[in-house]
Amino acid sequence: MSIRAKSAGDILDAQCTKCRVLTNHTIVALVDGRIVRVKCNTCSSEHNYHAPKEAKVPAIKKSTEPRVRTSTTAATKKDTAPRYHEQWELALSGKDSSPVKEYDMEGKFKKDELVKHTLFGMGIVTMVTGTKMELLFSEGPKLLRCGK
Ligand SMILES: [Zn+2]
Incomplete structure (x- = not known):
């Protein structure tokens, strides 16, 4: 990774765990020059910083809206399917x-x-x-x- 020396207060793009999208974040804490904690400028929630993986970068560009919906549907399906299966068995x-x-x-x-x-x-x-x-x-x- 070629992250230039950052310091607390710097703004960077990061995946917000609350907004579920790439938003502007302010660096809150660094350890050995690595960003560990950031604050979302959109929802003001503070969370750990997860460095985006190189391979993920093109995917993040797309709107994450449908992906969120898909994962919600999948989760609902996952919850009900085994229950019926058990009942059925x-x-x-x-x-x-x-x-x-x-x-x-x-x-x-x-x-x-x-x-x-x-x-x-x-x-x-x-x-x-x-x-x-x-x-x-x-x-x-x-x-x-x-x-x-
Ligand atoms: Zn946010």
Whole structure:
């Protein structure tokens, strides 16, 4: 890295941990000439300075707006997916899986019955209301049609 001698009070571009974008920062503290703490000029929050990696520089130029949104969606997905999977595993455990019905939108199903769906795989009926039933698949619950 070719960082010229900086001193406290100098302004530099840094990734703000709060704004999640590259903003102007004021150097707050240095150790052996290395910047360790900076203050964001946009949100005034003080945080540790992370030197941007050389490879990251072109990516930072782009707006980070969509990246933030993607990571939020990913985090939400991560949170719910394993929970459903666990629920699904629990619901299926102890069930006799040999006579499994294939899903058929005209078929008749009842609660706690195992159903095999071509798209979602193995599921278990959690609720039947008229011509609709809720099934729990490994990826989560789905509302599907069924015969009356
Ligand atoms: Zn900030």
